[in-house]
Amino acid sequence: MTAPAQHHAPAPHSYVSPIPVRRANLGDALASEWTKIRSVRSTLWTLGVMVLLMVVIGLGVAAIAANAGEQGMGDESALGFGFFGMLPASICVITLGVLTIASEFGTGMIRTTLTACPSRARVLTAKAIVFFVLVFTVTTVVAALVGAVQVALVEAADTPTTGEWLRATVGAGAYLAMLGLLSLALGTLIRHSAGAITVMIGLLLLPLVAALFMFSEALKSVQEALFTYAIPSQMISLYAAQPPFGDDGPSGWEPLLIMTGVAGVALAGAFALLNNRDV
Amino acid sequence: MIELEGLTKRYGAKTAVDHLSFQVRPGVITGFLGPNGAGKSTTMRMMLDLDNPTSGTVRIDGKHYRELQEPLKYIGALLDAKAMNGGRSAYNNLLCLAQSNRIPERRVSEVLDLVGLTPVARKKSKGFSLGMGQRLGIASALLGDPEILMFDEPVNGLDPEGIHWIRNLMKALAAEGRTIFVSSHLMSEMALTADHLIVIGQGKLLADTTMADFIQENSRSYVRLRSPQQERLRDLLHAHGFIAVEAGNGTIEVDGATTEKLGELAAENGLVLHELSSQRASLEEAFMQMTASAVEYHAHGTDVHGGAPAPGPQWGTTSQGA
Numbered sequence: 001m002t003a004p005a006q007h008h009a010p011a012p013h014s015y016v017s018p019i020p021v022r023r024a025n026l027g028d029a030l031a032s033e034w035t036k037i038r039s040v041r042s043t044l045w046t047l048g049v050m051v052l053l054m055v056v057i058g059l060g061v062a063a064i065a066a067n068a069g070e071q072g073m074g075d076e077s078a079l080g081f082g083f084f085g086m087l088p089a090s091i092c093v094i095t096l097g098v099l100t101i102a103s104e105f106g107t108g109m110i111r112t113t114l115t116a117c118p119s120r121a122r123v124l125t126a127k128a129i130v131f132f133v134l135v136f137t138v139t140t141v142v143a144a145l146v147g148a149v150q151v152a153l154v155e156a157a158d159t160p161t162t163g164e165w166l167r168a169t170v171g172a173g174a175y176l177a178m179l180g181l182l183s184l185a186l187g188t189l190i191r192h193s194a195g196a197i198t199v200m201i202g203l204l205l206l207p208l209v210a211a212l213f214m215f216s217e218a219l220k221s222v223q224e225a226l227f228t229y230a231i232p233s234q235m236i237s238l239y240a241a242q243p244p245f246g247d248d249g250p251s252g253w254e255p256l257l258i259m260t261g262v263a264g265v266a267l268a269g270a271f272a273l274l275n276n277r278d279v
Numbered sequence: 280m281i282e283l284e285g286l287t288k289r290y291g292a293k294t295a296v297d298h299l300s301f302q303v304r305p306g307v308i309t310g311f312l313g314p315n316g317a318g319k320s321t322t323m324r325m326m327l328d329l330d331n332p333t334s335g336t337v338r339i340d341g342k343h344y345r346e347l348q349e350p351l352k353y354i355g356a357l358l359d360a361k362a363m364n365g366g367r368s369a370y371n372n373l374l375c376l377a378q379s380n381r382i383p384e385r386r387v388s389e390v391l392d393l394v395g396l397t398p399v400a401r402k403k404s405k406g407f408s409l410g411m412g413q414r415l416g417i418a419s420a421l422l423g424d425p426e427i428l429m430f431d432e433p434v435n436g437l438d439p440e441g442i443h444w445i446r447n448l449m450k451a452l453a454a455e456g457r458t459i460f461v462s463s464h465l466m467s468e469m470a471l472t473a474d475h476l477i478v479i480g481q482g483k484l485l486a487d488t489t490m491a492d493f494i495q496e497n498s499r500s501y502v503r504l505r506s507p508q509q510e511r512l513r514d515l516l517h518a519h520g521f522i523a524v525e526a527g528n529g530t531i532e533v534d535g536a537t538t539e540k541l542g543e544l545a546a547e548n549g550l551v552l553h554e555l556s557s558q559r560a561s562l563e564e565a566f567m568q569m570t571a572s573a574v575e576y577h578a579h580g581t582d583v584h585g586g587a588p589a590p591g592p593q594w595g596t597t598s599q600g601a
Binding site for chain 2: 014015016017018019021022023024028029031032033035036039040041042103104107108109111112113114115116117118119276278279
């Protein structure tokens, strides 16, 4: 076997490496995280399935609407059909977000990562940035392409305004990426892939499902709050001219602001725990 | 130079590491020895700032681990060979580590070559055998060409060829002036590689000594005699002030005497000897005696103190029938 013999001949008292020491910074951590995220299968699978769902469902629903020859959709544009692909796509984003960090806990890689880069803040920031940029780019591009086809297909719908276009592309992309960051934060807190994914899917779907069956008058206000602030309702608000439940709910860009706030708080909590907990 | 000062780690009521203070000096191989559960891995994790000490500090060249900017260039560690993502290729597992410390990418190929993994560099590391995984872990430790290297039980589960390779690698690395800190629960392994020895048991420091001193102090040497005229031999030994102990099978053991002296004594008195040999208690025995009171998991029905064949540990059953 190979022996390590390529170093300087006479043994100095203390070893000095010929490799130059260059200060590492956040940029180096970003390069490292990019290598990690691109070199595992799960990234390709989750993003691949996500794109497939957005395209197939988004175009399928639009095609059905176009064939039915529907007359007038109120003041809604055809971009709204994008929601039906976005909802299942969010499950893929949740999975990738959780796996980005929880898989490191699962494999023990986190110990290697933190030995190489002891700054927890730098590791978490680099992971969050790489994940956000990747998911935001992919979803925004796919949402734009799907949206363009939807608008062309469904002639009965209103022509979307610039604001609607922005919200259905950049807005939807940023919303999904923020939802993914919330998942990443939860993955850091729970440190267990399956557990964190389950919690996130519950968070995504249960409030709306539970609210559907709140017939009791006493629960009326709870039901309204759940309907208004459930994640799918927030997603609909991104597309729709009017919030789906009640006019005073978040509308326009507000759902994105709310999700950004929630993800930010969760990430801060994740950092605090990662910084103080034994790995 | 790594300095530990009063390092303590408690998990609830259990103290895993108890006021541990020692130094790991440069240029030598320091063996870190202790039975299973003695706190070796916990100590090493605290040295790398993965676990927070309950109290006490670890300093690496005077700095806390978190103050190191590119730690891989100061200290390389093999903690757990499986601490990699199995779905990633060996090359990419090392590449992401190199990038985080701004180590040139060519170094990845260099270390893969050094540990002999070049042919499988692009293969997923989850398909690796134990030995290959261990080599990949060592490659990651060598990535930054660091001055300090830490290996946690590097020979665990390796075949003789792999063990031989790691021993030689460690010696070569130390000869280059590096600090090597290697843990093991096998005294025999340490006796072959380490220059300095730190022994812990139940988290407490039991010994901090050079290997040579440890051998000197702990290996009892005695002379074994066997004679058909055993009675006369014993009387003769007693008459000359030697303490002769009967050791069964018709042999006599004498402490503090040389074979030359006893041989001549027997010859002068016309005694027939069937055996005259110098014996040394094994280091393994010395180690077991030292840590006997501090062994975490005793097996039942076996006298550990007497250096009986290594008992199989029975985890989690210490209270039963003890």
